[in-house]
Amino acid sequence: MSHNYWGSGYGVPFKYRHEIRDIVIALIAMTIAFALLFGTLTSLGGLIATFIAVLTGFLAHELMHREAARRLGYIAYFKAWWVGLLLALATSFFHFIIALPGATVIGPKVWGYPSQRDELKIALAGPATNMVFAVVFLALWLVLPSSLFSYAYLVYATNAWLGFFNLIPLALPGMMLDGFRVFRRDTRVWALAFAISIALVIPYILSII
Template structure:
């Protein structure tokens, strides 16, 4: 997901923003319902749990890792849900063919300790897709090795993270939307190439297996 950089003068690093817990919980519930509709797992306890884990790792894990790295670098950072995006995800999921998933973004404020560096943006932007890649690596062998129905559940988590890792590493920048891949690309092309190739390799099994 893209990171929104915010220049306000309030907020305390390392503590939840006053509405952050609310935004995280609402986004988590809404996205779980949306993906359960898409994956047709809403009426299956195992499938619903797998969908919840896919959303927890794929979306919120992605955004919260942006937040964690930014805070460790000295920036004010918090997650903000996008209500229109959550509604759009629920509506498009009803088609059962595709979903437009934009639950929110990590808002990055001013650096409150230390000095900003050119590598800060690279580290913050890379943190989200790298999280997806790690989870895809973990759940890919589980999908291949576990018996049914657990292989199906693992596939939901693997595929969600593999797709998000790949998508977010695309070097795209549009008005109002700048993907993590673009931020990584403009800071260090070599890091972008390595990470993008890994994301492509991880995505291939979802097509051929």
């Protein structure tokens, strides 16, 4: 899963002119990777559902990090990670996936003063987006006719899992999950968000056991 990268301010460009290209390529590559993983590559309905799952689960997650950062006065843009995209495509052939399509690069603040609450808001924006989509598609999964509910389930499950996973308070060399950033800034906010993510992922877990 992708993670946001906070630049020190040195060497972080004010604009990244290849951002749209990176977004499009990441979206296409991740859709193919997940279609291979889910076995939906040859089904039009399944392929569309997979595209929506990637669009909401990954791209919307990263763009909400970007939007939150920009609203708080930071330079922010999405940058694809080519090795991560190739890794996602390669691993999808083996019935699992290592999904590291890219990250929201966050540079210096160009207006106002940085604060610890800024990191909390920016980090929470991504998983919160996943949880909102999980709620919407969980409801659709429960009410849609049998010919369509499996597609809603695919989008729900992707967002529920990513919302939960990203809120795990884990930090590794070179990668810090959103949950760790939220946890270190406000444990009460993290506990509430994590509890909601657990509640949303339970229907998915029950459906696969």
